[in-house]
Amino acid sequence: MTSTNPLLKVENLKMHFPVYSGGLWKKTSTVFAVDGVYFEVMPGETLGLVGESGCGKTTAGRAILKLYKPTSGKVEFDNKDMGTLSNKELREVRRDLQMIFQDPFESLNPRHTIGGILTEPFEIHGVGNPDSRQELAAELLDSVGLNRDALNRFPHEFSGGQRQRIGIARAIALKPKMIICDEPVSALDVSIQSQIINLLLDFQVEMSLSYLFITHDLAVVKHVSDHIAVMYLGHIVEITDADTIYDSPAHPYTQALISSIPVPDPTHKFSGTILKGDIPSPVNPPSGCVFHTRCPHAKDFCKNETPKLTDVSGTSNNSHLAACFRMGEI
Amino acid sequence: MKEILKIDALKTSFKTETGRINAVDGVSLSLKKGAVLGLVGESGCGKSVTALSIMRLLPQPFGRIESGSILFDGKDLATLPSSEMFKIRGRRIAMIFQEPMxxxxxxxxxxxxxxxxxxxxxxxxxxxxxxxxxxxxxxxxxxxxxxxxxxxxxxxxxxxxxxxxxxxxxxxxxPDILIADEPTTALDVTIQAQILRLIKELQHEYGMSVIFITHDPGVIAMTCDDVAVMYAGRIAENAPVDKLFSEPRHPYTKGILSSIPRLSNKRKTRLPIIEGMVPPLDNLPKGCRFRNRCPDAEDACIEEPDVREIAENHRVSCFAV
Structure with missing residues (x-):
């Protein structure tokens, strides 16, 4: 990694949710949604956060933005500790740290016109006056490839792809430094996905944006990311640059994940292992290594001790980290 | 190979606020015995409605089969009385759905x-x-x-x-035929791999023929023998799976196959795209339905192209081919 400071630094982030049930709403158990994750995002770069449902990738994204108050851990954005900020300071930070959501149907207020949705960020942050805000909103529509007459229309009048463009326009309105993209293309049709990916890539170059790109789609994440972190049950099991993780995955979960991707080529022969069993519940995660219940290489000690992320690159510059006891042998 | 199911010029319509629209508009397909036929396309292309027409499970009273035939075991399912259909559905032809919950x-x-x-x-x-x-x-x-x-x-x-x-x-x-409508779309990728393998194994063991509906070209490549690409209620291209991926002929098939992100792509490069979006069924362009997004559109496309056989088992509906 370069010597410049990371834009986003996440240290030992934990996000646990209490579960209330039974009489008197007693706390009966805890969901360990995110259980101690570390990563950094450099300016202008994309970190892909990938994993299956329930692995905590979305929760991690939300905890970084402080949409949830993290249970513990430290999030540093642009050299500011998110945990110590007042509400006013947090608002200032969110100008630079925006979010795009998976479901473009739920993330736009159905009662507001597109003009209203796109001028709101300017109003909140006191940019321009009512007239100039309309013009700014119209320019945003130009930049995401939508017609300016959209300003007076409502979200339901647009298709999924168009709504995602509106969501992107809203996210870039205040010229942020970073956008957390939570499954931005998962709900879209194949021919629309590539349009939105291109749009995000264009804005990254144009505005030197950083992305935290959260997705379950391993082909999409490879295409957009510089670095990739693989999550499983609240933990990061492997993190390195995007080419290395596909060429030489070190963690058995990453290996299985990559070999499970359906390759759009009928001559491709499936190689690798199909994981057995289901993803355990984060309410009662397995002891030791959380992956041991499905791991084809698990030994007894994997049930008792939790492996730490360790360097496997052989260069000791922490460029390729994975958390598995048996990496040398498998 | 013998055909077990033959669909001919199937038209299925739905009643909407703006009038009747044809969700499936003249689809002809055949399923070979013991083979897996993939139906692939984007939302609204008519792939699920085709399956529901075969099963005669169209939502009532809005959907109905307008014309065409679905031949199975010497009977036309499109016109079969409900009591007869009752004996076939779930017994001779079974279906699994996207959202098992x-x-x-x-x-x-x-x-x-x-x-x-x-x-x-x-x-x-x-x-x-x-x-x-x-x-x-x-x-x-x-x-x-x-x-x-x-x-x-x-x-x-x-x-x-x-x-x-x-x-x-x-x-x-x-059953003789299993229709699987996006059976793995709601599942995680490691679970998807399990289920796809299971379906393939059972297909061999039971000697079933399968119609496999999906929007994911990767899943098609893994599971199917033949593929029909659908667009706005019609067949764009129909070919054996290796032909379709190695020599796609319809501009829509070509566009989709080149626009999907692949592991072999150079990272962070712009993807080739298909411009625009799928037109709503009540406002289709005149002539070829793909015309307004097609890079190869020409004057002739103002007419509706027929599905033509351009090579053995390879059918395309495009004038430019």
């Missing part, structure tokens, strides 16, 4: 829902036989502790397990 009945135990298929179609079987058979099926589709799962409700089991239960129900009648 909504397809399973939440207030009945898993075992009871499988047993229902036996009770409906095999009324000579005793209660005990039915129970044993049901448990055997649960085991067959890879459900651990089947006796225990037999007594559980759908909400007590995971998404992957629910899809296995759906498959067990579909297999109960030993």
């Amino acid at each position: 909504t397809a399973l009945n939440p207030v009945h135990r898993v075992g009871n829902q499988i047993a229902e298929v036996f009770r409906l179609h095999f009324n000579e079987m005793s209660k005990k036989e039915i129970k044993n058979k049901s448990i055997e099926l649960l085991e067959k589709v890879g459900i651990p502790a089947p006796e225990k799962r037999f007594r559980e409700y759908p909400h007590q089991i995971s998404g992957g397990m629910r899809q296995r239960v759906m498959i067990a129900m579909a297999l109960a009648g030993k």
